[in-house]
Amino acid sequence: MSHIEEDVARQDIQNGELVNYLLKPFSYFWMKFFEELHYRLLQGFYALIIFSIFSFFFHRLIKITDNLQTLVLGMVIVVLALISSHLFKMIVGLLAFWTVDIRGIFNLVDIVILIFAGFIVPIDLLIGPLTKIANALPFAYMIYYPVVVFQEKLSLNQLINVVFMQIVWLTIFISIYRFLWNRGIKKFSAVGQ
Numbered sequence: 001m002s003h004i005e006e007d008v009a010r011q012d013i014q015n016g017e018l019v020n021y022l023l024k025p026f027s028y029f030w031m032k033f034f035e036e037l038h039y040r041l042l043q044g045f046y047a048l049i050i051f052s053i054f055s056f057f058f059h060r061l062i063k064i065t066d067n068l069q070t071l072v073l074g075m076v077i078v079v080l081a082l083i084s085s086h087l088f089k090m091i092v093g094l095l096a097f098w099t100v101d102i103r104g105i106f107n108l109v110d111i112v113i114l115i116f117a118g119f120i121v122p123i124d125l126l127i128g129p130l131t132k133i134a135n136a137l138p139f140a141y142m143i144y145y146p147v148v149v150f151q152e153k154l155s156l157n158q159l160i161n162v163v164f165m166q167i168v169w170l171t172i173f174i175s176i177y178r179f180l181w182n183r184g185i186k187k188f189s190a191v192g193q
Contacts, residue, residue, distance in 0.1 A: 002085045002086035002090075003089065004032055004086060004090060004093060005092040005093035006106065008090060008093025008094065008096070009093040009096035009106075010102075013093070013094070013096040013097055013184075013188065022185075028181075029087075029090060029177065029181075032086075033086050036086060040082060063151055063152060064150055064151065065150055065151070065152035067152065069156070070149065070152060070156075073156075074146070074149040077145060077146050077149050078146045080163065080167070080170065081141060081142045081145070083170065084138060084141065084170050084173060085142040085143075087170065087177055090177055091173060091176050091177050092109055095180070097180070097185075098184070112137075115130075116130075116133065116134045116139045117134075117142060117143035118134070118140060118143055118147075122148075123140050138172075141162060141166045141169060
């Protein structure tokens with residue numbers, strides 16, 4: 001999960017450092033993506049080390065797929081999840097164009113993600129309508145499904161459905177991001193040095 005929203009909102013928009021990015025010939029989105037990527041790769045590397053140690057001692061409790069097709073689709077799902085979570089967090093950060101204090105929005109987003117991404121309870125164990133809501137929202141496709149795909153809990157059709165839903169949400173997020181960026185950049189003003 002990307003955590004770029006606070007950087008975008010506080011440093012770039014509210015403190016005016018967005019000007020530094022506007023003068024560069026690269027997309028703001030991709031510059032922020034690659035700024036965040038090394039943190040996520042390092043975090044993933046640490047998680048693999050901890051997971052390897054844990055699986056060494058508790059190998060009977062952990063089931064990881066050895067199916068090549070599932071592994072390849074799993075990697076596609078992980079990459080799409082990272083990009084969609086980054087897009088979503090960029091959208092949340094861009095809301096700072098229209099707010100003075102964005103902490104309340106950050107807290108609300110964190111609570112919704114905790115509930116509907118499978119952090120507190122796996123989505124399969126949620127009560128009836130909450131499962132449908134979780135599957136309709138994008139958060140499970142960012143967090144929950146990228147994890148369970150490697151546990152071989154999903155059939156090939158379910159994996160394809162996950163990829164399809166991720167593409168749908170990516171398309172929606174791209175549209176929202178472009179809209180907010182184009183509107184927000186017109187409102188943006190920074191004090192020069």
